[in-house]
Amino acid sequence: xxxxQGAALQVERVTKAFGGFTAVDDLDLEVPSGSFFALxxxxxxxxxxxxxxxxxxxxxxxxxxxxxxxxxxxTRAHQRPVNTVFQSYxxxxxxxxxxxxxxxxxxxxxxxxxxxxxxxxxxxxxxxxADRRPAQLSGGQQQRVALARAVVNRPxxxxxxxxxxxxxxxxxxxxxxxxxxxxxxxxxxxxxxxHDQEEAMTMADTVAVMNHGRIEQLGAPADLYELxxxxxxxxxxxxxxLAPGTxxxxxxxxxxxxxxxxxxxxxxxxxxxxxxxxxVLVGVRPEKVRILVPGQEPGxxxxxxxxxxxxxxxxxxxSTQYRVELTGVGTFGVFAQNLLGxxxxxxxxxxxxxxxxxxxxxxxxxxxVAAGAADLDGEP
Amino acid sequence: MTTLTRPVATxxxxxxxxxxxxxxxxxxxxxxxVPVFAALAFxxxxxxxxxxxxxxxxxxxxxxxxxxxxxxxAWRNPCGAPQVCQAFVNSLQVGVVSTLLATALGTLLAxxxxxxxxxxxxxxxxxxFLPMSTPExxxxxxxxxxxxxxxxxxxxxTVVAAHVMFCVSFVVVTVKARVxxxxxxxxxxGADLYxxxxxxxxxxxxxxxxxxxxxxxxxxxxxxxxxxxxxxxTSGSFDTFPKFVYVSATRGIPPQANVIGSxxxxxxxxxxxxxQVVGAARARRRRAA
Numbered sequence: 001x002x003x004x005q006g007a008a009l010q011v012e013r014v015t016k017a018f019g020g021f022t023a024v025d026d027l028d029l030e031v032p033s034g035s036f037f038a039l040x041x042x043x044x045x046x047x048x049x050x051x052x053x054x055x056x057x058x059x060x061x062x063x064x065x066x067x068x069x070x071x072x073x074x075t076r077a078h079q080r081p082v083n084t085v086f087q088s089y090x091x092x093x094x095x096x097x098x099x100x101x102x103x104x105x106x107x108x109x110x111x112x113x114x115x116x117x118x119x120x121x122x123x124x125x126x127x128x129x130a131d132r133r134p135a136q137l138s139g140g141q142q143q144r145v146a147l148a149r150a151v152v153n154r155p156x157x158x159x160x161x162x163x164x165x166x167x168x169x170x171x172x173x174x175x176x177x178x179x180x181x182x183x184x185x186x187x188x189x190x191x192x193x194x195h196d197q198e199e200a201m202t203m204a205d206t207v208a209v210m211n212h213g214r215i216e217q218l219g220a221p222a223d224l225y226e227l228x229x230x231x232x233x234x235x236x237x238x239x240x241x242l243a244p245g246t247x248x249x250x251x252x253x254x255x256x257x258x259x260x261x262x263x264x265x266x267x268x269x270x271x272x273x274x275x276x277x278x279x280v281l282v283g284v285r286p287e288k289v290r291i292l293v294p295g296q297e298p299g300x301x302x303x304x305x306x307x308x309x310x311x312x313x314x315x316x317x318x319s320t321q322y323r324v325e326l327t328g329v330g331t332f333g334v335f336a337q338n339l340l341g342x343x344x345x346x347x348x349x350x351x352x353x354x355x356x357x358x359x360x361x362x363x364x365x366x367x368x369v370a371a372g373a374a375d376l377d378g379e380p
Numbered sequence: 381m382t383t384l385t386r387p388v389a390t391x392x393x394x395x396x397x398x399x400x401x402x403x404x405x406x407x408x409x410x411x412x413x414v415p416v417f418a419a420l421a422f423x424x425x426x427x428x429x430x431x432x433x434x435x436x437x438x439x440x441x442x443x444x445x446x447x448x449x450x451x452x453x454a455w456r457n458p459c460g461a462p463q464v465c466q467a468f469v470n471s472l473q474v475g476v477v478s479t480l481l482a483t484a485l486g487t488l489l490a491x492x493x494x495x496x497x498x499x500x501x502x503x504x505x506x507x508x509f510l511p512m513s514t515p516e517x518x519x520x521x522x523x524x525x526x527x528x529x530x531x532x533x534x535x536x537x538t539v540v541a542a543h544v545m546f547c548v549s550f551v552v553v554t555v556k557a558r559v560x561x562x563x564x565x566x567x568x569x570g571a572d573l574y575x576x577x578x579x580x581x582x583x584x585x586x587x588x589x590x591x592x593x594x595x596x597x598x599x600x601x602x603x604x605x606x607x608x609x610x611x612x613x614t615s616g617s618f619d620t621f622p623k624f625v626y627v628s629a630t631r632g633i634p635p636q637a638n639v640i641g642s643x644x645x646x647x648x649x650x651x652x653x654x655x656q657v658v659g660a661a662r663a664r665r666r667r668a669a
Contacts, residue, residue: 057568077571078580090569094587103583104573149573 006189007068007081007156008033009054014063016049016213023049025213027063031157031206036183036190038204040197042236042372046213047193048087051159054191056080068156078107083150084159087166089142091134097121097145098130104153120152121145123182140171147179151186160192164199172196176203197237201225209233211372225285229274231363234283236372241332242283243305244365247276256357262328266303267357279365286333288359291322291344291351298354305329306352313347320344324353330369429645436638443632454635458643461634467624468640474536474620475605478543482604483597485544486551487589493552494559508553511546519546520613527614534616542614543607547600554599558592602648 011029015022024046031037039047052058054065056077064073072080083104091100101117110116121127124144134142143163150158160179164172180203183190194200200207201221208218209232217224217233224237234240245266249258256267259282266282273280284303291310298304308326315338322334322345332353336344345351438444439451459465492498493505511519523542524534532538566588570580586593608622615623625637 055572057572077568078574078576082572084569084572086565086569088563088565090563090565092566092569092584092588103570103575107574107576107579153573 006033006158006187009037009157009189009191010064010066011050011054012064012066014050014053014060014065016046016053016058017061022213024053024060027213027215029208029215029218031189031191033068033189034187035205036180036192036203038192038194038200038207039210040194040200040207040237041210042195045210047195047210048161050210051084051161051191051193054157055082055084055159057084081156082159083153083155083157084161085143085146085150085163087162089134089146091142091145091149093134096131096133097126097137100134100145101130101149101152103149108153116152120148123151123185124148124178139167140175143167143175144178147182151182151188154186155188158188158190160190162194163192164194164196172199179203201237207237209236211236227272227361228283229363230371231281231367231369232372234361234363234372235370239286239333239373240283241286241289241330242281242363242369243326243329243332244279244369245282246279246365251276257362259362261305262326264305264329266305266360268360268362269358272360273362274364275362281363281365281367281369283361283363284355284359286321287319287335287337289332289334289353289355291324291334291336292354293345293349293351298352301357302354303357303360304352304354305332307350308332308353310345310347310349310351313345324351326353432638433642433645436635436642438635438638444635444638445632454639458636458639461636463619463624464621464634464636464640467619467621470536470619471605471621474539474543474611475601478540478547478604479597479601481540482544482547482551482600483593486548486596486600487555487593489548490552490555490559491585491589494556495564508549511549512553516546516607516609520610523610524613534614535618538614538616539611539618539620542610543604546607546610547603550599550603551596554596555589555592558589562588598651605644 009029009031011027014024014027014029016024027046027050029050039050041047049058053060054067056072056075056079060073064071066072067081091097092103095103098117098121101120102113105113105116117130118127121130124147126141126144126148129137129141129145134145137145143166146163163179164175167175176199179190179192192200192204201224204221206219207221207224209216209224211232216230217228224233228234228237228240231240231242234242243261245259245261247257247268248260248265251257251270255270257270257273257276259266259268259280261282268280268282270276292298292304292306305326306324308324308329310322311325311331312321312323314321317338319335319337322336324332324334326332334353435444435447436454437450437452438447439449439453454460489504489508493501493508520542523538523545527534527538562585566584567580570584571577575583606622607620608626611620611623612626619627621637621640625633628634628637
């Protein structure tokens, strides 16, 4: 196996049950070698259990795990070419930082331990603390030591279990860039577990959104964001406006379906719809929507809803966020860039909403509009 | 158990209460009385020890009951009295062997009880407390009956078996607290970094449990060393130091027994002080760095 490049990971039909509770349910996953892969989901969705099964700290109830072409199902943690950065860092308090980093190399009786430890500490810019104990370091430094302790072994797979969860916001943003740089530099396969959708999107090449022990959707961050396939993904990854409707016209010459939403006709590209008939959820991202004040008309190829009443205006520097109550449809959010400075529409104003039909996406009508929306940890 | 409070009281000489630094008029009477009570309590605790030490210098002759004059004879020749050193060495041997066995068994038990779920764990947790709560006299008599039934000759090994039995409980309770405070992620990290279960135990688990294990071993040794009741039942003609003292009480305890007692007391004191000093120095170094 080519360790320098990292190895591919395949998780096939893996299920993990704890007593009567199914933490991971018939999960399939493929992580190409050398990629930065994020498993994103709310707490309790099974992402950490999945990671622990890959690390060998839990054994799957069913299914198989393959690392670099070798089936490792049933082998134990110390037999797998995998290293983990634990959420609590799990640095050995009785060893110095240098001895912590050397732990894996010494267990495998590798040569050049001192030089490689020094290099790994240099990589995370902590060469000067090698003789200290972990308790003498700050949280951010401990985090980097944990990373060095894993990276130094050049594992086929590097697993990161919410590694930035305990850091404050500013440090977390800084460490995200740092992690990305280190991944570029060492070229290992990173599998990163997080509940922070922004973290997942900024860092990963591929994001798998997990919920209730299953993968809801997997893809590049931009693809997931622009074209969510479930209400959970639409709401958990950023925010979405979702409205129930019924398909009343089949695809026209441009591949657009006609959907009745609260009495208005909305056009939806058939290629962007999960269901092409019957009840559907019509969705659009808030930054794609613009407000039409009386007198303004929609452009060609735009969907229009309304009129509705502006119920909330919050100014957030680069943008202003509006809430617009649309009778018979629901509440839509609109993010407007503050191109001209300040909010342009007042609270209580009666407006219409317009957006390009090409930005509309369609979900199954059976889904809960609010699925995944109550994410208290996520940042706007 | 009658022996439980003694090692604690002798091993931890607290400094006398400091006088109240802040003046609070309402509690002035209480503030004045607390040091008095504390002094009385310490007097009560320390008088027997002072007596023991003082009478090790007594020119006692056959009966060491009344003060006859100062001499260093007993300290110069601690093995002067017949059998006293043999009994002391026996007690040391029993203490060391029982401590090693009880600490090893108790540590493994503690880890199993905290880290693993298995059938009978709750029961085991409960049964561990039994030797601590059963009166020693009952334990001793029961053990004697057992040894006689299976026809084991009484002596060194029956005493060790009995001591291991009751020391294990104390070791388990002491080490369990330490295991419970150990983050399981540390052992997982050890395994994740290619440590086999054996390596993880010796390189991660054991060093981190060591303070608890050492405390448990000290406790086990002091329990074993001065146990009299169970030993008396299970030893036959094998003499330990407490048994020697008890038996000689009828015809007069030689001052050499006081010498050995005082020596053990000073040894325990030095040990505790050393641990405190080293701990404080380490804490200071950690703060400084």
